[in-house]
Amino acid sequence: xxxxxxxxxxxxxGTIGMVKDYKTGALRAFDFNNLRSRIxxxxxxxxxxxxxxxxxxIDSSNMNLDNWAAIATIIxxxxxxxxxxxxxxGSDTMSYTxxxxxxxxxxxxxxxxxxxxxxxxxxxRTDAKENLITAIQIASLxxxxxxxxxxxxxYFEYKLYRANRTTKINAEHFxxxxxxxxxxxxxxGVHLKVQNHLLHIADDKELVVRKKFNNxxxxxxxxxxxxxxxxxxxxxxxxxxxxxxxxxxxGNTSTNKEFINLLSKAINKGIYIIDVTQxxxxxxxxxQYETSTHLKELDVISGKDIxxxxxxTKLMYLLNQNLTKKEFKIFFEKSLxxxxxxx
Ligand code: ASP
Numbered sequence: 137x138x139x140x141x142x143x144x145x146x147x148x149x150g151t152i153g154m155v156k157d158y159k160t161g162a163l164r165a166f167d168f169n170n171l172r173s174r175i176x177x178x179x180x181x182x183x184x185x186x187x188x189x190x191x192x193x194i195d196s197s198n199m200n201l202d203n204w205a206a207i208a209t210i211i212x213x214x215x216x217x218x219x220x221x222x223x224x225x226g227s228d229t230m231s232y233t234x235x236x237x238x239x240x241x242x243x244x245x246x247x248x249x250x251x252x253x254x255x256x257x258x259x260x261r262t263d264a265k266e267n268l269i270t271a272i273q274i275a276s277l278x279x280x281x282x283x284x285x286x287x288x289x290x291y292f293e294y295k296l297y298r299a300n301r302t303t304k305i306n307a308e309h310f311x312x313x314x315x316x317x318x319x320x321x322x323x324x325g326v327h328l329k330v331q332n333h334l335l336h337i338a339d340d341k342e343l344v345v346r347k348k349f350n351n352x353x354x355x356x357x358x359x360x361x362x363x364x365x366x367x368x369x370x371x372x373x374x375x376x377x378x379x380x381x382x383x384x385x386x387g388n389t390s391t392n393k394e395f396i397n398l399l400s401k402a403i404n405k406g407i408y409i410i411d412v413t414q415x416x417x418x419x420x421x422x423x424q425y426e427t428s429t430h431l432k433e434l435d436v437i438s439g440k441d442i443x444x445x446x447x448x449t450k451l452m453y454l455l456n457q458n459l460t461k462k463e464f465k466i467f468f469e470k471s472l473x474x475x476x477x478x479x
Contacts, residue, residue: 221246227304450468
């Protein structure tokens with residue numbers, strides 16, 4: 137490893153690199169080179185920083201599978217050269233993107249720190265500077281000649297989280313993210329405190345990159361009164377391969393016969409149904425209540441304490457891995473990148 141770590145800063149878009157168009161009042165992306173000139177402090181950091189920008193920076197609402205593959209390709213191409221990566225995206229879909237990247241990269245042994253900001257970099261009260269500078273510092277941390285962080289993380293407002301455990305919780309507050317089922321792995325105050333026992337430790341294996349996802353999937357959120365007609369229509373979508381079924385409490389659903397029949401038919405057609413709770417925190421526990429025993433009998437897959445963001449990206453990832461039905465369930469129900477607790 138270099139004496140000064142080499143950090144690759146990847147800018148994909150988002151508020152952090154935006155300016156206000158004073159004619160229209162709308163925010164628009166600006167040339168990434170201006171980002172560095174806006175934060176001269178970047179030059180003071182004890183690392184070498186290289187930057188790569190999406191040719192056309194995007195609002196994170198426009199993120200898609202190609203963009204995710206593009207981010208993974210940049211990381212793959214520069215993996216040997218860089219000691220750490222900082223990825224700037226808009227916060228709106230950052231938890232999805234960071235989760236997707238965590239699944240794309242197996243045996244990761246270097247830090248990939250996602251960050252962004254709620255206010256544009258040029259704004260007087262911007263949160264962009266602190267987020268960016270600390271994210272770079274975190275990506276530069278080394279111990280015993282190796283990167284201290286060896287996983288995909290998300291840094292926002294003084295907290296570093298395991299990225300695939302996060303969810304965006306606030307559209308206005310600087311504290312925009314939460315990690316309801318896994319504690320922050322580091323906190324920035326006067327000192328940068330890393331919770332060593334919460335870190336993922338990489339195996340000594342070579343990085344494997346899998347960029348192809350299958351997006352024949354849907355998130356179906358249940359609510360009291362949802363009609364079986366709507367459910368049937370969704371489950372009959374042509375080529376549908378998987379459903380994240382957002383259920384109540386510890387994974388419960390209605391016991392209505394017609395509804396259960398629809399699920400059963402879909403499963404028999406080969407559609408995977410994953411039970412993920414609508415609750416912000418806690419876990420699915422199939423069979424705990426009578427209102428989930430039928431799901432257990434149907435071999436519905438338990439999402440345990442996974443977030444919807446991690447569940448949908450894990451589903452898209454696993455669908456392309458040529459797994460048998462049995463393998464798929466085993467792989468989904470175990471932690472692949474620290475995205476769920478081994479309950
Ligand atoms: N709309 C922006 C985006 O997600 C918000 C942000 O950057 O935080 O790209």
